[in-house]
Amino acid sequence: MKSHKPTIVWYQAVTCNGNTHSLLSASSSRLELFLNSFDLIYHPSLTIDTTLDDILKLKDIDFLLVEGAITSDEKYYSINQNSTKNILEKLSQKAKYIISVGSCASYGGVHKKFEQNDDILGVEEIIDTKKYKNLKHEIVNLTGCPVHPEWILQTVFSLNSFSRMSLDDEKRPRELYSNLAHHGCTRNEYFEWKVEGDFGQKEGCLFYDQGCRGPMTHSSCNKILWNDVSSKTRAGMPCIGCTEKDFPRENMLETKKNIGIPLDVPLGIPKRAYLSITGVAKTFKIDRLNKKLMD
Amino acid sequence: MKTVDIVERIEGEARLNCTWENGFVKDTQIDFLNFRGFEYILEGKPALDALVYTPRICGICGQAHLKATVEALENIYKSLNEELVITNKAKILREIGLNIEIIDSHIKWFYMFILPDVIKLKENDLKEYSPLKGKRWLEACKTASETIKALAIIGGQWPHTSYMIPGGVVSDPTLLDLTSMMNYLDLAINFFEDSIAGVSFDKYLSFNSVDDLNILNEDLKYFTNLSFEYSLQKYGTSYDRHLALSDSSISKRGKIRQRLTDKLDLNKIKENCDRTFKVEEDSKNKEKHTWSKAVTYNSMFYETGPFSRAMVSHREFIYELHKSYKDSVFTRVMARVDEIAHLLHSTKELIKQVDISEESYIKPKISLKDIPKANAKSVVEACRGSLYHNVSIEKGIITKYDVITPTVWNLGPAIKDEKGVAQKAIIGSPSLDIAKIVLRSFDVCSVCTTH
Numbered sequence A: 001m002k003s004h005k006p007t008i009v010w011y012q013a014v015t016c017n018g019n020t021h022s023l024l025s026a027s028s029s030r031l032e033l034f035l036n037s038f039d040l041i042y043h044p045s046l047t048i049d050t051t052l053d054d055i056l057k058l059k060d061i062d063f064l065l066v067e068g069a070i071t072s073d074e075k076y077y078s079i080n081q082n083s084t085k086n087i088l089e090k091l092s093q094k095a096k097y098i099i100s101v102g103s104c105a106s107y108g109g110v111h112k113k114f115e116q117n118d119d120i121l122g123v124e125e126i127i128d129t130k131k132y133k134n135l136k137h138e139i140v141n142l143t144g145c146p147v148h149p150e151w152i153l154q155t156v157f158s159l160n161s162f163s164r165m166s167l168d169d170e171k172r173p174r175e176l177y178s179n180l181a182h183h184g185c186t187r188n189e190y191f192e193w194k195v196e197g198d199f200g201q202k203e204g205c206l207f208y209d210q211g212c213r214g215p216m217t218h219s220s221c222n223k224i225l226w227n228d229v230s231s232k233t234r235a236g237m238p239c240i241g242c243t244e245k246d247f248p249r250e251n252m253l254e255t256k257k258n259i260g261i262p263l264d265v266p267l268g269i270p271k272r273a274y275l276s277i278t279g280v281a282k283t284f285k286i287d288r289l290n291k292k293l294m295d
Numbered sequence B: 001m002k003t004v005d006i007v008e009r010i011e012g013e014a015r016l017n018c019t020w021e022n023g024f025v026k027d028t029q030i031d032f033l034n035f036r037g038f039e040y041i042l043e044g045k046p047a048l049d050a051l052v053y054t055p056r057i058c059g060i061c062g063q064a065h066l067k068a069t070v071e072a073l074e075n076i077y078k079s080l081n082e083e084l085v086i087t088n089k090a091k092i093l094r095e096i097g098l099n100i101e102i103i104d105s106h107i108k109w110f111y112m113f114i115l116p117d118v119i120k121l122k123e124n125d126l127k128e129y130s131p132l133k134g135k136r137w138l139e140a141c142k143t144a145s146e147t148i149k150a151l152a153i154i155g156g157q158w159p160h161t162s163y164m165i166p167g168g169v170v171s172d173p174t175l176l177d178l179t180s181m182m183n184y185l186d187l188a189i190n191f192f193e194d195s196i197a198g199v200s201f202d203k204y205l206s207f208n209s210v211d212d213l214n215i216l217n218e219d220l221k222y223f224t225n226l227s228f229e230y231s232l233q234k235y236g237t238s239y240d241r242h243l244a245l246s247d248s249s250i251s252k253r254g255k256i257r258q259r260l261t262d263k264l265d266l267n268k269i270k271e272n273c274d275r276t277f278k279v280e281e282d283s284k285n286k287e288k289h290t291w292s293k294a295v296t297y298n299s300m301f302y303e304t305g306p307f308s309r310a311m312v313s314h315r316e317f318i319y320e321l322h323k324s325y326k327d328s329v330f331t332r333v334m335a336r337v338d339e340i341a342h343l344l345h346s347t348k349e350l351i352k353q354v355d356i357s358e359e360s361y362i363k364p365k366i367s368l369k370d371i372p373k374a375n376a377k378s379v380v381e382a383c384r385g386s387l388y389h390n391v392s393i394e395k396g397i398i399t400k401y402d403v404i405t406p407t408v409w410n411l412g413p414a415i416k417d418e419k420g421v422a423q424k425a426i427i428g429s430p431s432l433d434i435a436k437i438v439l440r441s442f443d444v445c446s447v448c449t450t451h
């Protein structure tokens, strides 16, 4: 694979760099293949000989990966003595594919909560794709705070091979975001039989008290494991729904309830159906599920 | 002559302004121009949500912020004489997570953020140290990524888990989990032996004199040789005052001005905003040039970080290097890399101490929502030094949240005529390249500095 490699530019705007560190924590053989298959010509914290100015002089970029929210407010944020919005627009002119890496780039994320700066947006809200001649595809949103590194790799590889991806209403790749975080969680059986969990336990489901958003959150966190080893809900931390537009919500570590019943029920399930099933499931006291997994 | 240089390949971006005289830096100013307003974001939010927000201050040291938040919230209970019982197991699992994140950060910093610049003083071709491609660079990246898996086992993922909560931790690892965690750390120990220090781990840990530099091989030897060739053992000296606000598994709290003392009073920490932009005003004020605040202890600047921790805890090897090379770039870099070894050693020991039969979490009897009004502080030793959180809540809602990051101690601006720590260190540098290396030796993280 010595011929021309597609170029990637990683542009950082208003961010904590979490997606960069997520990428660096990818499965290392996959990351190496990625770095070998593409030419990552610019990343502000990794590459050494190219400056953003050099990149701005280029004619084309194959993949523009954006990390972080975008603002035009130079009082709060400037890169290279320019606003993050101006630079994004310039880079976007050159790109064949634009990928928003993480919830901040996708819709503002955590940074949008800084209300003193009322001009914090996601990439998609700024770039009118019709005006950008070079673009071959809609903007792809890889939501998540941070995004799973394997989702980045699969998306870039896939666009490079097939030039297309099927996206959902939020412009996220269907293949990565049709599942719910709940799918594949090791606590599923407890969910089924309504066995409530608590922090610090291997047993029980975190839906009833700890605020788990697994059943309402589109992601493949329990399908493609994190750092190759686990996921939040497997370890015992509730899903906080970081791939959805309403992240960060309020009271993320507790379940909102109405007369003891979770206010939000699993996605697409009629409340009545959910309540009936719950009622039935609760009448059985399953010994195995109420015991410790291991004594 | 004046120069302005944009510094990339740090966590974020900074601007380094230098005035030159006879080929040396005469004066300097460091600007951090980006501000995300986390303290503002936290105001009005439910207290427990801070456990989700503060790790997102920084993608590389989020667990330090998590630990600071959880301990600040627990200190609220303490301030009301309702101290929570945190099991030894939970305490250890928190310490382990924090340590692993520091190891990950230090490895990345050495190979991605400082070594390339030091090599560039001599060679244009970085060869195996080339970013993204070089064999050693990739090995370092792989080691960091394998190491962090040990944290993902108890945290579920990294970056950005909130596995610590008031009352303990959310996870309950098995003996096999603990074993796997040790395996991942062993991979890092192997890398340390084979590639970083080039001597056996035990031998390295017993280092206690300047002469031990001669035993080093591999990358630390390479770095040492380059340092002496380009006088990095002479540049970068600052106040040589050191501060560690908290204990850690490998270091003690304390400060060194002329003498060492472990008496610290958090009330003596003062922030200063004379040169700091303000959210409330559109400042055209010429004095103001950065979003970073300045911070002092008892009206004095102190350095913080791995080097200061080693000094305060009297860790032999670094202590001896300091006798010969003071608070130079060389000593500072060596101290950070040295910490990798000590952390790996101590973290493995900690894992062995976890008693899986203990509880991971004991639910607090009182909800923060039922507390009319309270305030508490916490301090944690993070990758780059001492981290301080100060939170006030009313009926479970945050009314004020103040964060002072390690990088504010090191990289903050001057107060009146007194230079900030890094600023003072940069003055006297003979070239822009060296000035930047001095700056980097503090492990610059612009996202933390301004948060």
Ligand code: SF4
Pocket (backbone or CB within 6 Å): A181, A182, A183, A185, A186, A187, A188, A189, A191, A204, A205, A206, A207, A212, A213, A214, A215, A233, A238, A239
């Ligand atoms: S913990 Fe969350 S993701 Fe897991 S089964 Fe329960 S609701 Fe689903």
Ligand code: SF4
Pocket (backbone or CB within 6 Å): A144, A145, A181, A217, A218, A219, A221, A231, A232, A233, A238, A239, A240, A241, A242, A243
């Ligand atoms: S489990 Fe939920 S909160 Fe965690 S990363 Fe996945 S979507 Fe985000």
